Amino acid sequence: GAGVSQSPSNKVTEKGKDVELRCDPISGHTALYWYRQSLGQGLEFLIYFQGNSAPDKSGLPSDRFSAERTGGSVSTLTIQRTQQEDSAVYLCASSFGGFNQPQHFGDGTRLSIL
């Protein structure tokens, strides 16, 4: 499709398990972002990738969170040893490079930790 694609759309897992969330950005977009949307917390920035530059990881809440972007395209957000407070909607966005370029969002992955 033409938009940002995220999978799975929903994920339910037990506390302590690891999860991987996938994002396929819009073709040609060099920038990729991960955000977390929690009740009462709004939208929080997690991590930013731009081309081949080192990612900006300043928003990752703990060392249990990590992300990769392979070949400048698909990205995977990994959460290790999940906790109940990790329950949220994880949104991916992509854009062309450039400070003023709007970000285009996927529909998100709703993660529920039991």
Place this chain on the structure above:
Amino acid sequence: AQSVTQLDSQVPVFEEAPVELRCNYSSSVSVYLFWYVQYPNQGLQLLLKYLSGSTLVKGINGFEAEFNKSQTSFHLRKPSVHISDTAEYFCAARGANNLFFGTGTRLTVIP
């Protein structure tokens, strides 16, 4: 301190009435400003953006916003709302490598 403030968490309005959703930004963020809309179980969709130039910005679905530097505001308006406008609306400002979002305003259009 929050960089983008949306003053109203919920705004109910009757169908075909005008609406204004308020947003203020702090001087610590850039003046690249955006409004996004989120329908249930969907991601965010860009409504409009202000980058420079005319302070009145027109977007999709009949929405517009006015950038006011002296009041550090970027309020969203629509002269006549439809039932289909019921959604969550987010104001955002561009940071160095990300967007700073407000906490959102839930717009409910009442038939």
